[in-house]
Amino acid sequence: MNPAVGVIALVLVSLATAAIGFYGLRISRTTGDFYVASRTVKPWWNASAIGGEYLSAASFLGVAGLILLSGTDALWFPVGYTAGYLMLLLFVAAPLRRSGAYTIPDFTEARLDSRAVRRVTSVVVVVVGWLYIVPQLHGAALTIRITTGLPAWVGSVAVVVVVCLTVVAGGMRSITFVQAFQFWLKLTALAVPVLFIVFTLAGDGSAAVAPAVVNPTGLAPAGPYQNISLLVALLFGTLGLPHVLVRFYTNPDGHSARRTTLIVLGLLSVFYLFPTAYGLVGRMFAPELARSGQADAVVLLLPGQLIGGTAGDLLSALVVAGAFAAFLSTTSGLVVSLAGVISQDVLGGSVRGFRLAAVVSAVVPLGFAVMTDSLALAGSVGLVFAFTASTVCPVLLLGIWWRGLTDAGAIAGMVTGGVLCGGAMVWGTVLGAAGTPFWLAQPAAWTVPAAFAVIVLVSRATKHRIPRTMSRVMTRLHTPERPLVTER
Incomplete structure (x- = not known):
């Protein structure tokens, strides 16, 4: 691939993103605009934006790389990513939209x-966000x-x-426009080249290489526990x-939130085909990418390798x-999301605080990304999902669903899950991929x-710690449609 082509593509998508973002500045005026786009985002628009932000480096590059390496074992990733949204819908x-909250700690x-639960939740959310940003930068x-x-x-x-x-420039309202545009760009950027490749291979067999072995790496299939x-x-x-x-806080009401989720399920199902x-x-025609440690680059390299020339x-x-666009x-x-948490808990919840928190939220993981090496993208994001889960x-x-929850239980559960899963992630990093037991990996x-x-x-x-407001809050979560937290 001509290096100038990559530079031009990077510059163009960055300029388009910046231009759309600055357009959002013209219509972002209130605190509600910056945090939740004043809760006015329609389902199709919101679904496109969700697809834009959810389909990350792991989806765009990592899924193809894992399928190149592991074959059908890697299909659990697109299945799991999509089915997770079905659980969100159900x-x-x-209920989350009816909560009226700006952030998860608000909820x-x-x-x-x-307040203690809020502080612990805020720390966990920030850790999750930073862990997820690092693979994007990798x-x-x-x-x-x-x-x-x-x-x-x-x-x-x-x-x-x-x-x-x-x-x-424009907070949530601005980013909604940007992410909707980026979803459709990502879908086009995957669909057009792979269809071109498939039609070329099926039409005249003009690929530069011949079909290769079905298992290019010889990796053993994953066991039932891993799957x-x-x-x-x-x-x-x-x-x-x-x-x-x-994103669910930006919908006008609970019905719109459910419609948004249904549309997202359809969009994800189409996207992951590519x-x-x-x-x-790649397994058939470019197995050397797996053997050379470039599996995550298979999406980037296949068009030039199999098509070549100007078209490639x-x-x-x-x-x-x-x-x-994915990154x-x-x-x-x-x-x-992180700026909303940090600004409200540390900087007073103002627009100025939001902007400062946004810079902090981006710069800290940049430091970690520069100091660390990239792991397999889908695998590293999978560990972030495990930590969040x-x-x-x-x-x-x-x-949302259990009236018996107490603040002590919530804190104990988050700390337990964070220590166990975080410890497994750290220990696995110390041991390396080859030496990590399957139950830690x-x-x-x-x-x-x-x-x-x-x-x-x-x-x-700790039943005595069930809040007195529990019945009122639970009724509000499950009965349309009155905000639980007043807008700031």
């Missing part, structure tokens, strides 16, 4: 009438290095700069992602643009039940 979407404080670094030859850190810095400009644990992480982890949950196709084509360069440029949209969604998700689900199968069990046991032991 258990979370409408937990209102539900449990506890993906940007990989893309820059592979396609342009520039130093890898340039990609990470470019993403942070563009995200800070767009978030600071079950991964599915638990993806299903329950989706329910606790702060940048996804904050990275799956890249992985399968143009298709590669489209893929690079889509990849950067930008997910990172911007995370930064908005072990901390935020149990409190959220039980807070995929910890969700035991950390998620442990978190739920601790919450229930501690809550039952």
Whole structure:
């Protein structure tokens, strides 16, 4: 691939993102605009924005790379990512919108009438957000290095700069426009090249290489435990992602939140067909990418390798643009959600505080990304899902559906899940991929039940701490449609 093509694609998508973001500045005036777009985002628009921020580096690059490496075992990732939204539809979407909260800590404080729960939830949400941003920046670094030859850190810095400009400019309302645009760019950037490749291979067999072995790496298939644990992480982890949950606060009402989730399910189902196709084509026609450690780059490299020439360069440029749209949209969604938490808990909840918090939310993970090496993108994001499933998700689900939840139980569960899952992640990093036991590499199968069990046991032991406001709050969560938390 011509390096100039990658640079041009990066510049164009960054300029388009910035232009749309600055347009949002013209109509972002109130605090509600910055935090939840004044709760006026329509279902189709919101669904596109959710697709934009949810389909991250793991979805755009990592899923195809894992399918290249592992074949059908990796199909659990797109299945889990999509099915997680079905659980959102069934258990979370409408009640969470009815809560009227700006952030997850707002919800937990209102539900449990506890500032201590709010503080612990805020810390957990910030940790989750930073853990999720780092793989996006690693993906940007990989893309820059592979396609342009520039130093890898340039990609990470470019993403942070563009995200800070767009978030600071217009907050949630601005980012909604940006992410909706980026979803459709990502879908186009994946669909057009892979369809071109498939039609070329099917039409005249003009690919530069011949079909290769079906298993290019010789990796042993994952066992039942790994598959079950991964599915638990993806299903329950989706329910606790702060940048996804904050989107439901932007819907006008609970009915709109459910419609939004249904549309998202359709959009995700269509999207994941294409990275799956890249992985399968890569297994057949570019197995050397797996053996050379470039599995995560299969989406970036296939058009140039199998098509070549000017057409290959143009298709590669489209893929690079889509990849950067993925990094930008997910990172911007995370930064908005984290800025909302930090600004309200530390900086007074003002627009100025939101803007300062947005910069902090982006710069801190940039430091970690620059100092660390990229892991397999989908695998690293899968661990973030496991951490979220072990901390935020149990409190959220039980807070919505169980009247017996107490603040002591919620805190004990989040701390237990965070320590167990975080410890497994750290220990796995120390041991390395080759030396990590399977139960540490995929910890969700035991950390998620442990978190739920601790919450229930501690809550039952502290029944006297059930808040007096519980009945009123639960009625409001399940009866349309009155805000629980007043707008600030």
